[in-house]
Amino acid sequence: MLRSSTETEALGEALGRGLRAGDVVLLYGELGAGKTTFARGLARGAGFRGRVASPTFALAHAYRGRRLTVHHLDLYRLEGRVDAELGLEEILADPRGIAVVEWPGPARRWPARRVEVRLYHARAGRRAVVRDRRRTA
Ligand SMILES: Nc1ncnc2c1ncn2[C@@H]1O[C@H](COP(=O)(O)OP(=O)(O)OP(=O)(O)O)[C@@H](O)[C@H]1O
């Protein structure tokens, strides 16, 4: 149970610390479930020190840390469509990049080796279910 946004961020940070180049993290959850908050912690854990804001309108932000670049995507506006302008192929091919994706959509073909995070509204905050498919896929 995540009782505050600080705890959501801390869980993201813990995951972020263990990420390696090439990793993909898909964030599922309805509006306001805490996806951006989680991504902010994840970017911190991956070594980024700057500001992390929702990329709802930009679609993608790149946070360059010393070790990794965190590509933070929010595909809500695309409604599952593929958008060439997004440059998704390049993002996924970035040799020092990791991708964290809000609203990944049902149809898109993400790599099978990925981490799935599901965030749910709960009575006292949020609930998270993390499924690491980097090895089992
Ligand atoms: N565990 C928590 N308990 C209570 N509030 C939380 C928790 N985690 C995050 N929040 C708060 O929920 C609100 C929405 O968070 P956030 O913007 O991260 O959600 P989101 O899933 O990215 O939303 P969107 O679907 O609009 O992209 C923020 O005010 C955030 O601080």
Ligand SMILES: [Mg+2]
């Ligand atoms: Mg968001």
